[in-house]
Amino acid sequence: MSSAETMSIFSPALSARFDALVLKYPVKRSALIPMMLYAQDEVGYLSDAVIEEIAQRLDLTMLDVRNVASYYSMLRFKPVGKYNVQVCTNISCMLRGAYDIFEHLEEKLGIGHKGITADGVFSLEEVECIGVCCWAPAIQVNYDFHDDLTNDKVDEVIAAYRAKAGRADAKGESANA
Amino acid sequence: MPDVTFTVDGKKLTAPAGTLLIEACRKAGIEIPAFCYYPGLSLQAACRMCVVRQEKVPKLQTACTTTVAEGQVFTTESPEITQARKATIELLLGNHPLDCPVCDAGGECELQDMTFRYGAGESLYTEAKNHREEQKWSPAVYFDRPRCILCYRCVRMCGEGMDVWALGIANRGSSAIIAPNGGDHLDCEQCGMCIDACPVGALTSDTYRYKTRPWEMNHVSTVCTHCGDGCKVTLGVRQVDDGAEIVRGDNRDKSGINGDFLCAKGRFGFDFVDSKDRLTKPLVRNAAGTLEPVTWEHAIRVVSNKLKEIRDSKTENGGGSSIGVIGSNTGTNEENYLLQKFARTVLGTNNIDHIRTTDYAAFVRAMAGHEHRAASLRDTETAKAILLIGGNPTEEHPLLAWNIRTNFRHNTARLYIATDSPIKLERQARQTLSLPVEGYESLTAFLSGDDSALGEIENAKTFREAVNAEESLLVIFGQEFRGAAIESLVKWGLAKENVKFAYLGDYANSRGAADMGLSPDLLPGYIPVTTPGAFAEEYPNLSTQPGMTAPEMLDAGCRGELAALYIVGSDPVTAYGTDPAALKRAFVVVQDIFLTGTAALADVVLPAASLYEKAGTVTNTFGDIQLVKKAADKAGVKPDFEILVRIAGGMGADVKKLVPFGRGSITVPAVTAPALSVDFVPTPRPIPSLRGIHGDLGQSRGAHSGEADRHAVWLAARGLELRLSPFDPLAALDEIERLVPSYKLDRLNLFAGNDVHSEPGFVPVASLTAPTAAELILPAHDGLFTSGVLGDHTKALVELNSYQESISQPVAEAAAD
Amino acid sequence: MPKLTSHPDEVKIISKRFGMGAANIDRYIELGGYEATRKCLAEGSEWIINEMKASGLRGRGGAGFPTGLKWSFVPKQSAKPKYVLVNGDESEPGTCKDHLIFLHDPHAIIEGTIIAGLAIGAKMGFIYLRGEYRYLIEIMEKAVADAYAKGFLGKNIFGTETEFQAVVQTGAGAYEVGEESALMESLEGKRGVPRIKPPFPAVVGLYGGPTVINNAETIASVPHIITMGGAAYAAVGSERNGGTRLFGISGHVERPGIYELPMGYNLKKMIYEVAGGVRGGRKLKAVVPGGSSTPVLLPEEIETLGMDFDQVGKAGSMLGSGGVVVIDDQTCIVEFALRTISFYQHESCGWCIPCREGTDWLKKSLTRFHAGFGTKKDIDNIQYLAENMMGRTFCPLGDAAAMPTLGFVKKFRKEFEDHLDGKPCPYAKHVEVALV
Structure with missing residues (x-):
């Protein structure tokens, strides 16, 4: 089903991307996981409406989509902060002070694991290995890696994102730009 | 696949190559434990209970995924294997709550059994268990998550078995959970198959949960009272003050015609027996015009006296022909047989009929003389090709739909569907043909070679080619076909080899009602009253004049031309839309389980037993005959069979002539009927000794009916009579077998709880009359949660019905917020 | 951006283009890129497989299965299309080697994929990267688009009649998808639960077609093997372990990083010379040699240990993914064991009982134990549970959780006993008190 035939909840660009995506595979269901991830990038999380549209696009049931989504730890059914700070605490990072x-982040942001700051700018999450072991300790903010960290470097990273959020607010950009 | 020989625990076994080891072992009596393995569903290898040691393979192998090949050597029990299974159970019991004392599955739990067998008796687990609250998924299904061991049987049963796909697996690891499609509720067919498949108490039913312990029930296997498929259902019964109540319905022993299957009606639709609307006292209309409770003796006296008076009256509006009798679609064969015999021999009338939902008379007439052409329900699970014309099995014949799906899944059966509106089974169909509503007869013409018959339907020719190319075919057709349409369709099929037929109709014993002669023009076995053959001798004073049909009787009653109407288990006033006031002049007797529209205007109302409260046999729409056993009991009610015998007795009839029981009951050899056709040679049955009679051995007590039959040889040897009581329905079965050509039954099988196929091909062709008018047929089209009057009084079904309606409302989807 | 490190002992084959801007296709070509593919197009399938067999290359994902042999299992004729699958779902803790390949040399992956396709007769390849590697996925997608633009991918690659399509696929966070059949499930848009084997992927794989699935490092090695010749590649490594490997050294070392060293390189030397020794001059307590699932080694076990599949196996551990995690003497092994098992508990797909319940139970027990609420019997129980998971699970994840646990309990039993009787952890400051 193309986005032209139905009202899509996604932006025209993403909608067009999905239209193309399903054609890349021998079986269109293969597009499911990328689709969910990209939809989440735009909408913020997998809302019922997102799940419904993806199910429709791929001729799946919403149950199918939910079952697959809930298997993958990057996919979520609730919103997070504008900048989702993911701290790897797995062995290599743990050994180097994760x-x-x-x-430090808990204190600095005033939130715990899976918490969201009151202004919605940051959320914090302890995550499993993110594949940056040799440059530990490391965090990922949304998709951006920050490695070889110390508490001071973390402060700089957070400050930079806070400034970015401020600029975005000032320009009135959308929260998930 | 060729057979291969392999060794299991030192024994040489043989099985077709590629057989699953677990199945090959089970057939050889070697039980390999498993939670996730379920015969007929896809393989999981998830529970790791079926691990076995295969020679020369480093790791333990799962027997559920290992296929046998020549020369393999397996060990299925050893200290190593026992330890592996024990450890798996220990791991399961880590998080599994040990609430067995209150768990519904306690005593019937596979995890309990395995724990017992592998002795994981010591608990190593000292951590906090993962707990989640129980969830109500629908009015039928509850989910107790901590008990779930994630065997995925329910998921597969729902998806692969039912083709509903309402269950899935959410999350992963120790958070993995069975998830319903509605998020927190189930949007499905509410069949409850997931509950039966669950090896533990994770899925429970609203009707049964926390009601009783399994060992506190009697388990009675009988036949479901709802649709025309006639599933075997095991009722869990418990004693209560006013009889015995049913607390559970399932088919846990997976036996009988339906194997593992049961639908929502069979599983949950039994609470009508305890309905507060149930009639429990005979009612007689008093001088003030209201129905007043009376004793059974009084009621029987009123009925017998009045019927006798009318029968014996020489006035214009008297005599047998002024009495009309209407029988039931849900009573037993024995009751229906007895009712028509009572009408014809005691009341002296051919005014006998039932509310016809299906034109079985036309079907049997078309099949008469052609043996092995009528399909049994079991054939639908094995037929290589099926042509389904009309009908909607998923809604109206759930077992048939299950069989077709299973056949498709296991044997890649080829299904061809021609209907006037889409049906769910099309998902399994190789080809479908969309017919106009009035296009069924044209389809027959088209199949027979008339190219123009279907006009311009696009794929009609490829459909026909594919159907004609099949070497064998099972033709299943719906109530869209009646009268001559049936005849021409059957004629088309009979002209080909290896074509069998099945005709889909409503209700638990509609087929039996027709087979047993609840027709004004046809005697039992479709023998015309005009040429009664053997019945002329059997039924003294039998009139050869066809009587009135049911609508004619009501019309005559309204016109004041019928003095009495005797109605058993039927609500013709509602069915035919008759004005109740118009029937005032007739003496109306109704015996039923509820105060139906017809009962409300009756002069005498007799509270009858339901199918779950009596014994006998019923015949499903495929002509498969099964034994009905008495499960429940309700103080105050009586089976129709007993009521009839009492009324006949009250009228002064010779009860022994009505029901062959006791001393001298059978005085003539079985084969006295004039040969109706050359190929019909009834099997003579042994005649018990005419000496002696003494003592009730208990066979009249409903649930045990049939015992005496099994003991026939022993009884005969001791000079005892086979049938000691006039209330033993099996006495009537003896006579049915003797007189009804298509009912030549394998009794051993029947009494073992299996289905026995009747053979309409035995019905002699010679004297058949033209079929009755097709307009008499009133299909019921009950769906998954309706069942005529019974359904209206079954709380579980009413609730499910309204639940289904509530969830089918489009849910307003919140926009991305 | 991850820092590139180097050491004189390195033999740079896979990593030779790292840091040289080879993600740019023109630069890649300038550096000799895509010549290997041209050669393979000329030489054909049998030649490729023979070269691969001669190279002694063994799967770099961790199992160490000979790559050439794997490719030769794919049936020549198949009714269903065949596929090449590149496993870039790099998720084993301690492992980040593929990260650098995707970052610095994406075209080597594409070349390797095409060559694998030529070898088995596949017309389509999928390059699956873990979802967290979004910026690397973008680099890979750009590389694939550039390769299409140059005609290196498509209907007629390099102007021949041969077709090869490549698609970059993203994961969404699941360690289990690194298992080959689980990856196929994930690529088909399903939950990443492994499949029942047999049938094996070489016969029935992705979309039911014969499929070769290789680790990203394995695939990236392919063009180099073709260029230098299988025999020359084999000569670099140790016996039956051809070539080099990207070893990732992390944890308590002075110079953590990815180093390309010949197979069979001594582990002690790797830690003390290549990675600059234990950080802060502390003493070595233990080494996890090949990612978190490999059993821990004691200092005395690494003296003469050559890092190849056979030698590490003989030492009672596994070479695994080549992720060497170095643990100093101020680390609590119980905490390390707990963090390890927590990972497997989090990542267990939940399909089979021993893994789902076993990892959960072990995590709970170790949490309580590390918090000082353990008993002596718990130590036995932990060992008992791990022993009873071994070899009993549906896929290797259960073993991956049980093996290191057994290693820790057996080799550091005293350290476990030091946690008894309500004593706080004498080794580390992070005590997660998850119990009441």
Whole structure:
């Protein structure tokens, strides 16, 4: 089903991207996981409306979509902060002080694991290995990696994002730009 | 696949190559435990209970995924294997709540059994268990998550088995959970198959949960009272003050015609027996014109006296022909047989009929003389090709739909569907043909070679080619076909080899009602009253004049031309839209389980037993005959069979002539009927000794009916009579077998709880009359949650029905917020 | 941006273009790129497979299965299309080697994919990257688009009659998808639960077609093997372990990083010379040699240990993904074990009982234990549980959780006993008190 035939909840660009995506595979269901991830990038999380549209696009049931979505840890059914700070605490990072980083962030942001700051700018999450072991400790803010961290470097990273959020607010950009 | 020989635990076994080891072992009596393996559903290898040791393979192998090949050597029990299974159970019991004392599955739980067998008796687990609250998924299904062991049987049963796909698996790891499609509720067919498939108490039913312990029930296997498929249902019954109540319905022993299957009606639709609307006292209309409770003796006396008076009256509006009798679609064969015999021999009238939902008379007439052409329900699970014309099995014949799906899944059966509106089974169809509503007869013409018959339907020719190319075919057709249309369709098929037929109709014993002669023009076995053959001798004073049909009787009653109407288990006033006031002049007797529209205007109302409260046999729409056993009991009610015998007795009839029981009951050899056709040779049945009679051995107590039959040889050897009581329905079955050509039954099978196929091909062709008018047929089209009057009084079904309606409302989807 | 490190002992084959701007297709070509593919197009399938067999290349994902042999299992004739699958779902803790390949040399992946396709007769390849590697996915997608633009991918690659299509696929966070059949499920848009085997992917794989699935590093090695010749590649490594490997050294070392060293390189030397020794001059307590699922080694076990599949196997552990995690003497092994099992508990797909319940139980027990609420019997129980998971699960994830646990309990039993009787952890400051 193309976006032309039905009202899409996605932006025209994403809608067009999805139209093309399903054609890349021998079986269109293969587009499911990328679709969910890209939809989440735009909408912020997998709302019922997102799930419904994806199910329709791929001729799946909403149950199918939910079952697959809930398997993958990057996919979520609730919103997070504009900048989702993911701290790896797995072994390589742990050995190099990841828990200190995590605690530092907890104090600094005033939130715990899976918490969202009151202004909605940051959320914090302890995550499993993100594949940056040799440059530990590391965090990922949305999709951006920040490695070889110390508490001071973390402060700089957070400050930079806070400034970016401020600029975005001032320009009135959408929260998920 | 060729057979291969392999060794299991030192024994040489043989099985077709590629057979699953677990199945090959089970057939050889070697039980390999498994939670996730379920015969007929896809393989999971998830529970790791079926691990076995295969020679020369480093790791333990799962027997559920290992296929047998020549020369393999397996060990299925050893200390290593026992330890593996024990450890798996220990791991399961880590998080599984040990609430067995209150769990519905307690005593019937596979996890309990495995724990017992592998002795994981010591708990190593000292951590907090993962707990989640129980969820109500629908009025039928509850989910107790901590008990779930994630065997995925329910998911597969719902998806692969039912083709509903309402269950899935959400999350992962120790958070993985069975999830319903509605998020927090189930939007499905509410069949409850998931509950039966669950090896533990994770899925429970609203009707049964926390009601009783399984060992506190009697388990009675009988036949479902709802649709024309006639599933075997096991009712869990418990004693209560006013009889015995049914607390559970299922088919847990997976036996009988339906194997593992049961639908919502069979599983949940039994609470009508305890309905507060149930009639439990005989009612007689008093001088003030209201129905007043009376004793059974009084009621029987009123009915017998009045019927006798009318029958014996020489006035214009008297005599047998002024009495009309209407029988039931849900009573037993024995009751229906007895009712028409009572009408014809005691009341002296051919005014006998039932509300016809299906034109079985026309079907049997078309099939008469052609043996092995009528399909049994079991054939639908194995036929290589099926042509389904009309009907909607998923809604109206759930077991048939299940069989077709199973056949498709296991044997890649080829299904061809021609209907006037889309049906769900099209998902399994190889080809479908969309017919105009009035196009069914044209389809027959088209199949027979008339190219123009279907006009311009696009794929009609490829459809016909494919159907004609099949080497064998099972033709299943719906109530769209009546009268001559049936005849021409059957004629088309009979002209080909290896074509069998099935005709889809409503209700638990509509087929039996027709087979047993609840017709004004046809005797039992479709023998015309005009040429009664053997019945001329059997039924003294039998009139050869056809009587009135049911609508004619009501019309005559309204015109004041019928003095009495005797109605058993039927609501013709509602069905035919008769004005109740118009029937005032007739003496109306109704015996039923509820105060129906007809009962409300009756002069005498007799509270009858439901199908779950009596014994006998019923015949499904495929002509498969099954034994009905008495499960429940309700103080105050009586089976129709007993009521009839009492009324006949009250009228002064010779009860022994009505029901062959006791001393001298059978005085003539079985084969006295004049040969109706050359190919009909009834099997003579042994005649018990005419000496002696003494003592009730208990066979009249409903649930045990049939015991005496099994003991026939022993009884005969001791000079005892086979039938000791006039209330034993099996006495009537003896006579049915003797007189009804198509009912030549394998009794051993019947009494073992299996289905026995009747053979309309035995019905002699010679004397058949033209079929009755097709307009008499009133299909009921009950769906998954309706069942005529019974359904209206079944709370579980009413609730499910309204639940289904509530969830089919489009849910307003919140926009991306 | 991850820092590139180097050491004189390195033999740069896979990493030779790292840091040289080879993500740009023109630069890649300038550096000799796509010549290997041209050669393979000329030489044909049998030649490729023979070269691969000669190279002694063994799967870099961790199982170490000979790549040439794997490719030769794919049936020549198939009614269903065949596929090449590149496993870039790099998720084993301690492992980040593929990260650098995608970052610095994406075209080597594309070349390797095409060559694998030529070898088995596939017309389509999928390059699956874990979802967290979004910026690398974008680099890969750009590289694929550039390759299409040059005619290196498409209907007629390099102007021949041969077709090869490549698609970059993103994951969405699931370690289990690194298992080959689970990856196929994920690529088909399903939950990443492994499939029942047999049938094996070489016969029935992606979309039911014969499929070759290789780790990204394995695939990236392919063009280099073709260029230098299988025998020359084999000569670099140790016996039955051809070539080099990207070893990722992380944890308590002075110079953590990815180093390309010949197979069989001594582990002690790797830690003390290549990675600059234990950080802060502390003492070595233990080494996890090949990602978190490989059993821990003690200092005395690494003295003469050559890092190849066979030698590490003989030492009672596994070479795994080549992620060497170095643990110093101020680390609590119980905490390390807990963090390891927590990962597997989080990542277990939940399909089979021993893994789902076993990892959950072990995590709970170790959490309580590390918090000082353990008993002596718990130590036995932990060992008992791990032993009973081994070899009993549906896929190797259960073993991956049980093996390291057994290693920790057996080799550091005393350290476990030091946590008994309500004593706080004597080794580390992070005590997660998850119990009341």
